[in-house]
Amino acid sequence: HLIEEAGREDEFVIDSAGIxxxxxxELPDSRMRAHAARRGYNLTHRSRPVRTDDFYEFDLIIGMDDRNIDDLKERAPSVEACGKIHRMTEYCTKFAHADYVPDPYYGGAEGFEYVLDILEDACAGLLGAVGEESPLNACCHDKNACCR
Structure with missing residues (x-):
């Protein structure tokens, strides 16, 4: 949505995958689709698992929480590929206190709204970070901390 608003849709290939x-x-949870629709988002992506090829095809691999990050690091085919892994909340500016995107599926409506708030903030920050001098694609300086 933000990329389209910025007129930059030709610059990016974006996909979503789960661990x-x-x-x-399957489509996203119906409650998330309903909350997203109220904000003008149409969630039509069908779930698929992360593939090894994703580490070769994409410049960034974004995880939502510690477990996602750990699972992604285990799947990374190389130290260089592991360097593509980032936490979504790294890009938050308004929700800088958030260190992960929580799973809203076992809570109420407030949980879905909070997740959307965090994601909107993080996506805006990520779009702002792309093209900056910051080394988004650089591998970890401590290779042992990056991948096991």
Whole structure:
């Protein structure tokens, strides 16, 4: 949505994938789709698991929480690929206190709204960071901390 508003949709290829394949082929949770629709987002992406090829095809691999980050690091085919892994909340500016994107699925409506608030903030920050001098694609300086 932000990329389209900025007129930069030709500059990016964006995809979404999960760690597990349990919900493969399914749409996002109906409650999340409803909350997102109220903000003007149409969530139509079908779930798929992260693939090794993703580490070769994408410049950034974004995880939502510690477990996602750990799972992504385990799947990374190389130290260089591991350097593409970032936490979504790294890009927050308004919600700088958020250190992860929580799972809203077991809570009420407030949980879905809070997740959308965090994601809107982080996506705006990420779009702002792309093209800056910051080394988004640089691998970790401590290679042992990056991948196991």
């Amino acid at each position: 597990l394949s349990y919900h493969q082929g």
